[in-house]
Amino acid sequence: MSIVVETVSSLASADSTTLTITKPTGLVEGELLVAVLSAYDATSGVLSGTWNTLSTWSNAIGNNFDNELSHSIQYKVATAGDVAASNFTFTHSASERLRGVLLRCSGNNTVDGGLATSGSYSQISANSASFVGTISAYTPPRLGALVIAQIGMSDTSASFKTVSSQSVVNTTMTEVYDAGAGSSGFTGVSAAYGVQSPAAEITQYLATISSSIQNHFGQLAVFNPPVNASGSNTLATTISATLVQSGTCDTIGGTNVLTEGTGVTLAQTGKGTTPTQWTNEAKPSTTWVNETK
Secondary structure (H helix, E strand, C coil): CCCEEECCCEEEEEEEEEEEEEEECCCCCCCEEEEEEECCCCCCCCCCCCCCCCCCEEEEEEEEECCCEEEEEEEEEECHHHHHHCCCEEEEEEEEEEEEEEEEECCCCCCCEEEEEEEEECCCCCEEEEEEEEECCCCCHHHCCCEEEEEEEECCCCCCEEEEEEEEEEEEEEEEEEEECCCCCCCEEEEEEEEEECCCCCCCEEEEEEECEEEEEEEEEECCCCCCCCCCCCCCCCCCCCEEECCCCCCCCCCCCCECCCCCCCCCCCCCCCCCCCCCCCCCHHHHHCCCC
16 A cells, blocks of 8 residues: 555745645545645845644644754645635745645545654755755655655855755655745755655655755655555465474473574465265174174
8 A cells, every 4th residue: 555646736935924825636535635835035044933833734844944944844634624625824933935835645544644754854064966864764664655855955155056856765756846046145945755665764865956055954754554544354475484493402401493494384275165074884784793702
């Protein structure tokens, strides 16, 4: 079972304290809605505000960086009221340049959204064209998990630096926005999403930028699909090895433990549908003859 990003809203922009994002098309009750929000300052170099968590939504992660960048990833399981709505309005506590999109996802945990892990990473005065964030392990890594990533940049240069790619190990990422502006200084933001495949450890969050820039800030959130969304309870083939005896307990201090072997496990195949009854054996004679000594 995998989370599927069904539709993504158009990028919303505002130079105020409110950002209104159009509802993604086709929203169905029970699906996962994820808001990926960024705020940045490209003139004064001071960004004091933070994103407010929208009522009935949950905050996956939200951080500020270097007084210029403010990121937020919020989520909720869609209700009938969300399906009926035409848009969603998010607020920031300071009047800055706001950007954001909404992702509509299916195959999610319909109880709590399935947030598995989140984290933020920064590189200050890196002056490089790449960003690397080391991701703490989360257990267990899941095939089909949804990964949301954001990168923000700040520099004294006024030229616009684009993000050519964002990547997470064992995940194919798709960019959803790349925006920025500059005057006396520069700041920019970018966001991407992907679905984890295979079910292997995620260790790094990476971004490639068009040219060197001083400071980088990134954050990431991972959403797990339910363990078994279909509710079925069936046996499936595994790759586990069989266990065999290793050592013998023939002396004091001997060992008798199981280790992995190379054999295959056994599973039931077919079942008896037409069992045959036993036929009673007839008595061979009505008169028994005693045996003589």
